[in-house]
Amino acid sequence: MDIVAALTITMTIFFYAPAAGGINGDLQMADGTEARIGYCSCGPRYPFGTVFEIMVDMRPYGVPQAHECRDRGGKIGNHALDIVIRTGDVKEDLRIARAWGKRRVPVRVWQNWEHYVVGRNSQAGQATLSGEDGYAPPPPHR
Secondary structure (H helix, E strand, C coil): CCEEEEEEEEEEEEEECHHHCCCCCCCECCCCCECCCCEEEECCCCCCCCEEEECCCCHHHCCCCEEEEEECCCCCCCCEEEEECCCCCHHHHHHHHHHHCCEEEEEEEEEEHHHHHHHHHHHCCCCCCCCCCCCCCCCCCC
16 A cells, blocks of 8 residues: 655644534544544545644644544535544643634645545546556656
8 A cells, every 4th residue: 555645735723622522522533433632534525544744843732743534524624624632631632722723734635545546537437446458647756
């Protein structure tokens, strides 16, 4: 499996504190995993497993630079991420979420290249990884 940087875009980033109630107070992500640091909700354009690398320093907020899409949100568009913040202390989670607020920052999107090619070919009416002639475009530069 070849993981590649598909693109770098500006996205709106929020923090989600599931222990504080969030939208429904559920600690389970849409893919069935439990919400934890390093996971996020993303728009429907991105399949579960897509990794988003935030291109600003996240250390002051106690979260990693990269977050894996494991959830969807009813109001999360394709240019927004809702990052899980779960320190074990609800008050601290809320403090961090409020300190961050809502920001637009550059984000590098990492995807599974095979999934990307299959998705692109399906949109073009082809259902295989390589075209009918056996050719698949090379992955983009890393």
